[in-house]
Amino acid sequence: QVHLQESGPGLVKPSGTLSLTCAVSGGSISNSNWWSWVRQPPGKGLEWIGEINHSWTTNYNPSLKSRVTMSVDKSNNQFSLKLNSVTAADTAVYYCARRPISCSGGTCTPDYWGQGTLVTVSS
Amino acid sequence: EIVLTQSPGTLSLSPGERATLSCRASQSVSSTYLAWYQQKPGQAPRLLMYGASIRATGIPDRFSGSGSGTDFTLTVNRLEPEDFAVYYCQQYVISPITFGQGTRLEIK
Numbered sequence: 692q693v694h695l696q697e698s699g700p701g702l703v704k705p706s707g708t709l710s711l712t713c714a715v716s717g718g719s720i721s722n723s724n725w726w727s728w729v730r731q732p733p734g735k736g737l738e739w740i741g742e743i744n745h746s747w748t749t750n751y752n753p754s755l756k757s758r759v760t761m762s763v764d765k766s767n768n769q770f771s772l773k774l775n776s777v778t779a780a781d782t783a784v785y786y787c788a789r790r791p792i793s794c795s796g797g798t799c800t801p802d803y804w805g806q807g808t809l810v811t812v813s814s
Numbered sequence: 815e816i817v818l819t820q821s822p823g824t825l826s827l828s829p830g831e832r833a834t835l836s837c838r839a840s841q842s843v844s845s846t847y848l849a850w851y852q853q854k855p856g857q858a859p860r861l862l863m864y865g866a867s868i869r870a871t872g873i874p875d876r877f878s879g880s881g882s883g884t885d886f887t888l889t890v891n892r893l894e895p896e897d898f899a900v901y902y903c904q905q906y907v908i909s910p911i912t913f914g915q916g917t918r919l920e921i922k
Binding site for chain 1: 815845846847848849851857858859860861864865866868870902904906909910911912913914915916
């Protein structure tokens with residue numbers, strides 16, 4: 692059973708950089724998966740931020756692409772998100788998730804999710 | 815980007831009734847790449863259906879999905895108290911992955 696756990700500061704100042712890490716247990720980050728980030732502003736819907744695989748190939752949401760960087764740390768079996776130049780609009784619960792690369796029968800949708808971590812952008 | 819529009823925004827039903835949730839896409843989506851998620855307050859989304867009609871592991875058979883092209887439906891038969899939550903459809907055929915705005919299923 693794969694388990695994902697987000698960690699990082701819960702408060703970030705405007706114009707600063709949001710940095711989160713997702714620790715993966717129960718499976719290797721080098722397996723054939725996309726490692727994804729999804730966010731949810733308070734009381735609102737879900738927004739896909741992007742994803743990375745173990746080869747450092749990335750797919751970013753065009754709406755955030757200019758501000759997003761994702762990375763993988765194989766030695767610690769974790770992956771990370773950096774979002775720079777944040778504003779109050781970036782306040783959200785941030786989730787990490789696993790998305791299988793193999794799409795047989797449509798299985799390539801995020802299946803395992805972390806519990807989420809609230810990041811507030813405020814001075 | 816593919817926009818997914820869910821209806822209704824809120825659905826008020828009683829336990830034991832049937833819920834029918836709709837998801838309409840702004841362009842045709844292969845049913846292979848349409849998923850449904852359930853989210854309860856304070857929890858992460860939970861995968862219910864993928865490939866439009868395939869239940870994820872552990873999902874009871876009172877949940878069913880159907881549809882093709884631009885119109886998809888999630889049906890929940892014989893509503894149980896634990897089914898009252900927010901439901902999101904999601905497409906993953908074209909990047910960026912997008913979600914509908916959600917349907918809130920509430921107890922009447």
